[in-house]
Amino acid sequence: MTLPKEIVGFAIVSEDGMLADAQGVMPPALKFEADQKFFAAGMDRVDAAIHGRHSHEMQPHSPRRKRITLTRQIASIARDPANPKGILWNPGGTSFEQAWRALDLPDGKLGVVGGTDVFTLFLPRYDVFYLTRAPGVTLPGGRPVFSGVPPQTPEQVLAAHGLGLVSTQVLNPAQNLTVTEWRRG
Numbered sequence: 001m002t003l004p005k006e007i008v009g010f011a012i013v014s015e016d017g018m019l020a021d022a023q024g025v026m027p028p029a030l031k032f033e034a035d036q037k038f039f040a041a042g043m044d045r046v047d048a049a050i051h052g053r054h055s056h057e058m059q060p061h062s063p064r065r066k067r068i069t070l071t072r073q074i075a076s077i078a079r080d081p082a083n084p085k086g087i088l089w090n091p092g093g094t095s096f097e098q099a100w101r102a103l104d105l106p107d108g109k110l111g112v113v114g115g116t117d118v119f120t121l122f123l124p125r126y127d128v129f130y131l132t133r134a135p136g137v138t139l140p141g142g143r144p145v146f147s148g149v150p151p152q153t154p155e156q157v158l159a160a161h162g163l164g165l166v167s168t169q170v171l172n173p174a175q176n177l178t179v180t181e182w183r184r185g
């Protein structure tokens, strides 16, 4: 079965584990230049992106990448009419393996960029997950990075799915902004 050579997740979350506020909007409080640079560089190391219909990358090189957008508006797999490099995928209609095959990227790497349902769907599959923490930011009633948060923390969810903490990188010391790297095995 064809699968990506590597599956990499990227998220920035509030202290209470939210990726967006109660309205489903990613607020300015979650946007940091150092994290944006880290994210852009990480996505430049993968060949394709996958996300839900309400998420996006908006990085300088995003248009270069192939893309899978999740939606229930189609039965299984379809060309994305809005993106010549994109396909639409409904996991309720067909498997991820079929969607990946449709993208035609043998040996390619995949970047998972959210939101909640998509980050959760790939928990059994991540090779690596980069989790950035926005210090001092809480988003009560917001959208969690994974289902199960709360009561669990994002770190507890990653550990429960077989990922272990391998490093912590300071992205901006003045902002106390750090990203943790979680790897399988």
Ligand SMILES: NC(=O)c1ccc[n+]([C@@H]2O[C@H](COP(=O)([O-])OP(=O)(O)OC[C@H]3O[C@@H](n4cnc5c(N)ncnc54)[C@H](OP(=O)(O)O)[C@@H]3O)[C@@H](O)[C@H]2O)c1
Pocket (backbone or CB within 6 Å): 010, 011, 012, 013, 018, 019, 020, 024, 025, 026, 030, 051, 052, 053, 054, 055, 056, 070, 071, 072, 073, 089, 090, 091, 092, 113, 114, 115, 116, 117, 118, 121, 143
């Ligand atoms: N902080 C971060 O790192 C980060 C990362 C990503 C996103 N965000 C933010 O989070 C917000 C959006 O997140 P979200 O969780 O609400 O939305 P999302 O996952 O981007 O999009 C939700 C939509 O994706 C489709 N979808 C998701 N899971 C699916 C499944 N299992 N099967 C079929 N279709 C599926 C559905 O589309 P249809 O309605 O077409 O069926 C659903 O309405 C935005 O503000 C975004 O900027 C933040």
